[in-house]
Amino acid sequence: MNRGPMRKTTPIADVIMHPVRMRIIQQIGARELTTTALRETLPDVSTATLYRHVAALVDAGIVAVVGERKIRGAVERTLALGERMAHVDREELQAMDAEQLRRAFLTYLGQVAERFDESLSSDDARARDYLGFGMTQLHVTTDDLADLQARLGEMLAPYLDPDRQGTRAVTLATILLP
Structure with a gap:
């Protein structure tokens, strides 16, 4: 199914900077999820709230419906990230x-902290083998930064496949501060 054109030109920040919507985007990530599977990954979010936020993400072109199938008279949708970044x-x-910037950044940091807490509370003894964080200072122009981001995208592309054998999902979060 086509990932579809954007329906609204609402600024991305207005759409994704809601904690529930950020969690939906993170759960979908580079994979496709049915609405049922998405509900299971976010048990603390009511079904009505979840569907309302999914609809907002679909309307903005951030999430796309890539499949539909009938189950006992209802239509279950399969979702993926849309064409819009x-x-x-x-x-x-x-x-x-x-x-707005402060709120967006704090929302982002909250999501990173939530992921960190999830990894600490994991029963997986090897979870810490995949944990790391650090900071380094770069000296760049805006052109350098664009080049760096493009190269990072190219470098990370092979690791975005959730079906790659023998792998484990990790979250890479980046923050650029002047």
């Missing part, structure tokens, strides 16, 4: 005021 780009960052 699920991140805030440079133009949208420039358009946000300080309070």
